[in-house]
Amino acid sequence: MTSIASAGTASGNSNQTWLLLLLKLRTFIALILVFAFFAFAAPNFLSAANFVIMSKHVALNAFLAIGMTFVIITGGIDLSVGSIVGLCGMVAGWLILNGVDLGIGYTLYFNIFEIFAITLFVGVLFGAINGALITKLNVAPFIATLGTLYVARGLALLSSDGATFPNLVGNPEFGSNGLSVLGSGAFMGIPVSIWILIAVGCGAAYIAGRTPLGRHIYAVGGNEHAAALSGVKVNRVKMFVYMFSGFCAAIVGLVISSQLVASHPATGETFELNAIAAAVLGGTSMSGGRGRIAGTIIGAFVIGILSDGLVMMGVSSFWQTVIKGLVIIAAVVVDQAQQRLQAKVALQQQAALSKQEG
Amino acid sequence: MNDLSCNEEHQIGLTVRGATKVYPGTLALNEVDFDVRLGAVNVLVGENGAGKSTLMKVIAGVEQLTSGEIAVDGKRVQFADTRAAAAHGIGIVFQELNLFPNMTVADNIFIAREKTRGGVDIDSRNQQSEAASLMKRLEHDISPDALVGELSIGEQQIVEIAKALAQDARILIMDEPTSALSAAEVEILFRVIKDLKKSGVGIIYISHRLEELIRIGDYITVLRDGCITGSRSMAGVEVSWIVRNMIGAASKDFSKSLTHQLGAEVFRAEDICLPSKNGGFVVDRVSVSLKAGEIVGIYGLMGAGRSEFFECIMAQHPMCTGKFYVDGKPLDETSVAGRIERGIALIPEDRKGAGLVQILPIRENMSLSSLMKFTKRGYLSIKKERKAVADMVRDLFIKVASVENPVSSLSGGNQQKVVIGKALMTNPKLLLMDEPSRGIDIGAKGEVFQEMRKLAADGLGILFVTSDLEEVMSLSDRILVMSKGRVIKEFTQQEATEEQIIAASAVGHTTTSQKTAENRELQI
Known part of the structure; x- marks a missing residue:
């Protein structure tokens, strides 16, 4: 066996290892840098009140980005999440305000927990529609979810003729009060929405790292054909990721209506793009097979802190948009560099091994 | 072994000297010398993986040599890509068809060399008439307007040959051109080859069908494991001689x-x-x-x-x-x-496309079919998985630096063992x-x-x-x-x-x- 080892000197190798570690932790380093910069540059950045506000902003994008990460790892894309956010907010608002008219002179009102469940179900249902379109009818994910983007947004607008459902305090008689706990409640000083984010984030990370389902998600994105031949139920895996993404979007819909104590049908427009940005910033590969939940959450924090910090510094929102774009492009360029270096290191290790033996 | 001297009527058009090609983990070509004679059919034969296709890719500019040199008409050349090779009159009919099924026959024949008016506007009438005359020469009535995707594999092969002919190649490489053709189509192809020979084209012909080779070839070169094991004029060659050189005396x-x-x-x-x-x-x-x-x-x-x-x-x-x-x-x-x-466990032919998920680590590839073995109530025990994979790596003598490296960093043989390991882990x-x-x-x-x-x-x-x-x-x-x-x-x-x-x-x-x-x- 011939090996073409271009094994460098020992110091060269250890330099490479350091560089690789640095590149792997780049999102985290970016987070620290962004954080440190605003700690100096933005007044009141380090105040506790600011942290609470920022973390609430970040959480919304992080939920969507977690769902999006799974979808992107399988090699797909979910453009419909922003619209599902809007629609689910309207569903919750409708149920609190109007209940369900049974058409026989009675109107059915649900308590707040049933409303949560129904809203989440609607989100999952739309995810299932996406999944069915993609797996059963072979529609490209981009097109399928673009379609549901319009459908869900249209339904949200239809539900109220474009008007806002205001004042969703609910009626204690029906047990439908208490929506606001999600958005403005706190437990041990930490907002409820952050607790939910921790739960969903840990759950998703567990699925990704410690279950056969998670492994199958990566395998489907890496090589669908090979995965299928290895016994992975590709269609089921795809159904799951879109349903999970819809579930995450429904949570965001609930949290936003709760924060505002109102629901507006245009809520969530362009949220899908922020979610994709966070996932990509966290190292998720758009071609599938690669990405981590922790990376995505850090990515969401980088984007969130960046935009809130710039606001606090008084930077124009037009410039903010430009800066956000540049950060995303830089992240992907660095990601490519990391991939190349990683492949090189692995090949060198392998070549060194065959040298030892041969 | 070398009795090339007996036949000097054909001029040598292309020479390869000391060609060596190294891929990570394998030596595909080892100090290969190869001559292409013009106006003759130069047969190249060898088992799968002997290095025939690699040699052809080097000559056609698809791949570059690790060391060694190529000369056309005595002048040393270096082909950076297929375009450079085509400029020296080298055309290739690939074993895997390189056609665009969504485009017409004429479009395919003139792809990247479109006939244009003023460099912009495609002269389709000219292309079509030329495509039609090429089809006539190949004795096929395939319409230049037909979509390639709607043709049979045999007809696609003919289009591929027409594409090479359209480039006025002086040296034409045919890599298993008959593998998808019917007997009647093969006869037509042989007539075309005779025509080409007469007009002075040097043909490099690769095939597994030994009788066919003996019938059509003028010179034969046998490759085994990246080395030339026999090279002579076709006169007097028998199947047994070819088989012996292909397989080797020391089997x-x-x-x-x-x-x-x-x-x-x-x-x-x-x-x-x-x-x-x-x-x-x-x-x-x-x-x-x-x-x-x-x-x-x-x-x-x-x-x-x-x-x-x-x-x-x-x-x-x-x-x-x-x-x-x-x-x-x-x-x-x-x-x-x-x-x-x-x-039941399958080890597919296409390792890269069907056997492995290239970007995942060796460990995750190997356990992909048997994850339930390491899972209890939804919890996948990485510890158990790691141990089972390590055992399999040891049993199959797989050479890995770390099971956490992507499987793409391994050589072909070790990748194949990973696929076998994956199959075996399902018991x-x-x-x-x-x-x-x-x-x-x-x-x-x-x-x-x-x-x-x-x-x-x-x-x-x-x-x-x-x-x-x-x-x-x-x-x-x-x-x-x-x-x-x-x-x-x-x-x-x-x-x-x-x-x-x-x-x-x-x-x-x-x-x-x-x-x-x-x-x-x-x-x-």
Whole structure:
């Protein structure tokens, strides 16, 4: 066996290892840098009140980005999440305000927990529609979810003729009060929405790292054909990721209506793009097979802190948009560099091994 | 060995000297010297993985040599890409068709060399008339406006040849041009080759069909494991000389060293049929029975339906009819997972596309089919998984720096062992191996074969497909020869001879293709 080892000197190798570690932790380093910069540059950045506000902003994008990460790892894309956010907010608002008219002179009102469940179900249902379109009818994910983007947004607008459902305090008689706990409640000083984010984030990370389902998600994105031949139920895996993404979007819909104590049908427009940005910033590969939940959450924090910090510094929102774009492009360029270096290191290790033996 | 001096009437157009090509982990070409004579058919022959295709890719500018040089008309050249090679008059008809199914025949023929007015506007009328005249020369009435995707494979092959002809190539490489052609189409191709020879074109002709080579060739060069083992003019060459040089006197030692008792029947296939897209059957009434501990080799040419048969067993074709039995019980599961559960494991031919998830680590690739073994109540124990993978890596002697590295960092042989490891981790009863030695070097080949023997001795039934004659002869307890979807003949290891096997693999071919040609004439 011939090996073409271009094994460098020992110091060269250890330099490479350091560089690789640095590149792997780049999102985290970016987070620290962004954080440190605003700690100096933005007044009141380090105040506790600011942290609470920022973390609430970040959480919304992080939920969507977690769902999006799974979808992107399988090699797909979910453009419909922003619209599902809007629609689910309207569903919750409708149920609190109007209940369900049974058409026989009675109107059915649900308590707040049933409303949560129904809203989440609607989100999952739309995810299932996406999944069915993609797996059963072979529609490209981009097109399928673009379609549901319009459908869900249209339904949200239809539900109220474009008007806002205001004042969703609910009626204690029906047990439908208490929506606001999600958005403005706190437990041990930490907002409820952050607790939910921790739960969903840990759950998703567990699925990704410690279950056969998670492994199958990566395998489907890496090589669908090979995965299928290895016994992975590709269609089921795809159904799951879109349903999970819809579930995450429904949570965001609930949290936003709760924060505002109102629901507006245009809520969530362009949220899908922020979610994709966070996932990509966290190292998720758009071609599938690669990405981590922790990376995505850090990515969401980088984007969130960046935009809130710039606001606090008084930077124009037009410039903010430009800066956000540049950060995303830089992240992907660095990601490519990391991939190349990683492949090189692995090949060198392998070549060194065959040298030892041969 | 070298008696090239006896025939000097053909001028040498292209020389390759000391060509060496190294891929990570394998030496594809080792100090190869090769001459292409103009106005003659230069035959290149060798087993799969001997380095023929690599040599052709180097000459056509697809790949660059690690060391060594190429000279055209005595002048040293370096081909950075296919364009540079084409500028020196080198054209190639690839084994895998490089056509665009969504474009017309004329568009395909002139792709990247479009005939234009003023460099912008495509002169389609000119292209079409030239394409039509090329088709006339090839004696085919394929319309220049036809979409390539709607043509049969044989017709696509003709388009590919027309494409090379359109470039006025002085040296034309044909890599297995007849593998998809019917007998009548082959005759036409041979007439075209004769024409080309007359006009002074040097043809490099690669094929596995030895009789064909002897008929059409003027010079022959035999490659084995990246080295030239024989090179002479075709006069007086016999099949036995070619086979000897292809395989070598000191035959690779895969001989059956472990003998063991065969057990009860583990697998039976009855009347398996798979309809083909163009009518007829890809797999035609195939029946096989396999005992525990038995190795059965399926030999056949490309497109004989061998891989499709395996895919039927692995539930890849819903259209497939017939019955499978495992341990005497019918195999009714329709999902791949269900069939793996029943003890069937497939090692696919296309390692990169179907066997492995390239970007995932070695560990995750190996355990992909057997994750439930390490999972309890939804929790996947990485510790157990790591241990099982480490055991498998040790058992199969896989050379890995770390099981956490992406599987793409391994050489072909080690990648193949990872695929085998993945299959074995499902505790199979029947192992289906499709071309288990494709694209791996000779050392790894030996190890893979030894492993197959050991597994059979442990009571596994192994069904494997190969187009390597020596491999099928030395590894199998029984040999099935397939052609055009049918099992033509069955041999035991003792009674099989190379000539018989080759004859059986060609029999179905010529007769059925002649029949279809006749049918076509009748229809007209």
